[in-house]
Amino acid sequence: MSKVLFITGASSGIGAATARAAVKAGHKVALLARSEDKLNKLVDELGEDNAFALPCDVTDVEALESAFDAAVTRFDQIDAVFANAGLGATGKGTEEGDIDNFRTMIDVNIFALTVTCKLAIPYLKETKGHLFLTGSRAAHATLPGSVYGATKWFVRGYAENLMAELGEHDIRVTNVNPGMVDTPFFDEEKPDALRPEDVAGAVMFALEQPARVSVPSIQIYPMR
Template sequence: MTKTLFITGASSGIGAATARKASDAGWNVALFARSEDKLKEVAHGCASAMVLPGDATSPADLTEAVERAAHQFGGIDAAFANAGRGLNSSGKGAPDEDDIRGMIDLNILGVLWTVGAVLPELKKTKGTLVMTGSAAGKRHIPGSIYGASKWFVHGYAGNMAEEMREWGGRCTVVAPGMVDTPFFESGKPDKLKPEDVADAVMLAIEADPRASVREVFLMPQSM
C-alpha cells in the first residue's frame, strides 16, 4: 500500500524538494502552505499529490487539511513540520514586536498545531514525525531570537520522540546549516541545497522500523 507524507511549508524550498523526493520514492504527498498557486506548481511535478492551502499558525486549517488528506489517501504515515521563517528586521535597535510575534507564531506555535493535528493519524499508522530544526538551534548565537525558536524545536522533537516510542512512532529533527533558499537573501556562496535536506527527511521516514533516527545534522562541506 502506498504511504502518505503530509508536509507543511510545501510550496517552496525544503518543503517542495521533499515533496518531489518523496513522490519519486513512491509516496503520496499532501502539500500544505498558504500559496495555492505555488502548491499547484509543486504538485504538477509529483505523481500523486494533494494541494491543501492553509495557514500553519491556524489549528483549524491544519486539522481540516489533515482530515482531508487522511480521507483522500486512507491515512497518513509521516508528517514533516517544515513551515518556518526568520526575522525580517535586522535585529539591531529596538525589536519589532509584530515581526517577533509572527516568527514565534510560525516557528513554535505552528509546530505545536501541526503536531496536534497530525498525531492522531500517525498513531493509527505508527508513523514518523519530522521537524525542521537548524544549526542555529544547536549553538548559541549572540542575541538570536530565531536561534532560540529553533532550540525549542530541537527540545520538543526530543520530547515527542520519547512520547511516540510508547506506541511505536518515531520523531526526527533535521538540523541544516545555511540552505540555498529564499530564506537566506544573502550570505556565503557555499550552501546546502534543499535536496540535501530532503534526503535527510527521506532517511528518517524510510528507516527500518527497528531504527529511530532522532536527529540529522547537516552542514555545507565547503566553508
C-alpha cells in the same frame, strides 16, 4: 512500501524538495502552504495521483484541522508528517529586531509547529508513523540575541520531549537540523550553502529506515 507524507511549508525550498524526493521514491504527498499557485504548480509537476494541494495558513488551527481531514479523505492514511513551515528574522538580534516579526516567528516556528504535531499524533498512532520537525544549526550554537535561534532551541527540546511521549506508540520522531540552505528564506543566493535537495535526502534517509531504527536527530551542514 508506499507511504503518505503530510508536509507543511511545501510550496518551495526544503518542503518542495522533500515532496519531489518522496514522489520519486514512490510515495504520496499532501502539500500545505499559503501559496495556492505554487502548490498547484507543484502538483502539476508531481501528478495529481501523487500529490494533493492544501492551501493553508498553519497558524489557523481550524484550517490545519481541515487539512488533516482532507488529506486522510484523499489518501486514506498519513504515515509521516513533516512540520517544516518556518519563518526567519528580519533584523539581527533582539535590540535590532522587529517586534511584529518576533510575534510572527513565534506563531509559525513554535505555536503552529506544536499544533501540527498535536493534530498529527492520532493519525500517526494508527500507522505507527514518523514525525519530522525542521530545526536548525542555530539550535546547536549561541547566536547573540537571536529570537529566531531561540525558536529553534525550542524545536530541539520539544522534539526530545515528543520522543519521550510517542516512543511507547512506536511513532518515530526526527529533528532535522540543517545549516544554511540556499532557499527563498534568504533574499540573495548562497552559493556555498546546502541545497534543499540535500536536506530532503536526509529526511528520506530517516523515513526509509526499518521500523526497528530510530533517527532522533540529523545535523546536516555545508562544508564551508
